[in-house]
Amino acid sequence: MMMPSLFAVVLVFVGVYALDTTTPKPPGPGEGQPPFPGPVPIIEVKDVGVIGGKCSYGGLMLEPTTLNLMKEPCEAWTCDAENYTVTIQRCGDFQVPQHCELEAALEAFPSCCPILICGGI
Template sequence: MPSPVGVLYAAAVVVAFCHISDGSISRVAVPVKNGKCAYDGHLLSHNYALDRQSPCEKVICDTKQRVVYIGLCSPVANPENCEIRTREERYPYCCPQPYCGKP
């Protein structure tokens, strides 16, 4: 049975992602070096959230569980006569969005 602290922490991670994106959240095991999560060339402190541009994702470190939680962009529908565009910014602003031009 999960500990109450573990359940609360998991809930906090979900809340951190919910207000930003309704995309998927992955949990990835990572090595911990000097008390920090080692992920894709970055060393992240416990509970640190890194908003990345490429790839467009939010990464949160959990050194106690030895994992990072990765929030990805939501899938986007492409309405007729529109195109999908991305911006050169950090997550969530880099997520693809439909652009339909000016009315």
């Protein structure tokens, strides 16, 4: 159990955060494929452990309100220690049309998200 004075200090250091969840505009005629072919799913994990004002999740200690860009899994994690939650942003889901394939880089999110590459018929 946290002592009241320590709890107050933790609350002072916990800020408000917001994730940009806008979906990129579809490409116009002659433009390339969008980096995210679909909406970016947002998942909220509740009741995560909080130790010393940091979220304990996935074997990591996450600083509050900091966007943690992951390679494996290809996700972005944000800790909200005040509400005991971690918000996870993932790559969009989509179907691969004929004559197309997925290509992904071994980099941190969002660069690790697959990109749709379509060739000629």
